[in-house]
Amino acid sequence: MEKKVIITAALAGSGVFKNQNPAVPYTPAEFAEEAHRAYKSGAAMVHVHAREPESGLPTSNVEAVRAVYDAIKQKTPELIVQITSSVGRTFEDRMAPIIALRPESASLNTNTMNFSYLDRKTGQIVFDSVFTNTFTMLQDFGKKMEELGVKPEIEIYDVGGLDNWLLISKQGFFSEPYNFDFVWSVVGGQKFRPIIFASLVQMLPPNSNFTTCGVGIDQFPAITQSCLLGGHMRVGLEDNIRLPNGELAKGSWEQVEWAVKIAACLGREPATPDEARKILGLRKAADSKK
Numbered sequence: 001m002e003k004k005v006i007i008t009a010a011l012a013g014s015g016v017f018k019n020q021n022p023a024v025p026y027t028p029a030e031f032a033e034e035a036h037r038a039y040k041s042g043a044a045m046v047h048v049h050a051r052e053p054e055s056g057l058p059t060s061n062v063e064a065v066r067a068v069y070d071a072i073k074q075k076t077p078e079l080i081v082q083i084t085s086s087v088g089r090t091f092e093d094r095m096a097p098i099i100a101l102r103p104e105s106a107s108l109n110t111n112t113m114n115f116s117y118l119d120r121k122t123g124q125i126v127f128d129s130v131f132t133n134t135f136t137m138l139q140d141f142g143k144k145m146e147e148l149g150v151k152p153e154i155e156i157y158d159v160g161g162l163d164n165w166l167l168i169s170k171q172g173f174f175s176e177p178y179n180f181d182f183v184w185s186v187v188g189g190q191k192f193r194p195i196i197f198a199s200l201v202q203m204l205p206p207n208s209n210f211t212t213c214g215v216g217i218d219q220f221p222a223i224t225q226s227c228l229l230g231g232h233m234r235v236g237l238e239d240n241i242r243l244p245n246g247e248l249a250k251g252s253w254e255q256v257e258w259a260v261k262i263a264a265c266l267g268r269e270p271a272t273p274d275e276a277r278k279i280l281g282l283r284k285a286a287d288s289k290k
């Protein structure tokens, strides 16, 4: 088993706001501070959805994303900054910041699915939406990222998503190693089940890495299993606003501290960003060029 474990901090996401946890960053300065603290706590990578600084609404506006990206890189040049490709209505909107900034890594989503919010106790629908990722989009996002030298992190929300990727990858444009992220407990995806996780890992092609993230209370059980299976760990306020004891996290960095403790119990230690680059096969990106 790889001794080093790559810890990623997903700082904001698109669906959590300051009224749920005041530590959710909106401004470039807040992102830079959160990213730096996560790095100091043991994270090698941050996963970023930029926000409009005033309203906190998610944005794929290139200048807004650039401001966040540059602020993080300026304060912590060592960190790997991964940008989401999920924000925006069209392929062009979603891809624009990635083309402009050429980060080292970006997320690549693998299936069209319900992506909603239901009351988990009563089943009542609070917010209903569909996340569109057709085969054509999976192909076009993947090809463009590979062409730019931006390593895709392949987001797997259920076994069908993995099958979609396995099929499209037959075209041969994805470079090794393949980096997967198993996402648990999105409403519309699959709920965290340890036995399913173990099965999914066995379905991965050779020369694959995997990390995992779980929504809400599944965050820490999922990363613990990932660490145990030789995978990596993603935490952050995007996925969960709390700590294992139920208290609000003071920031993604506080969840990183817990991930480091879990890893230590399992005989693993946090990878530095350069160690993570080597494991994941990333090129090293400089600051963005205007």
Ligand SMILES: [Zn+2]
Residues within 6 Å of the ligand: 010, 013, 014, 047, 048, 049, 084, 107, 238
């Ligand atoms: Zn995300």
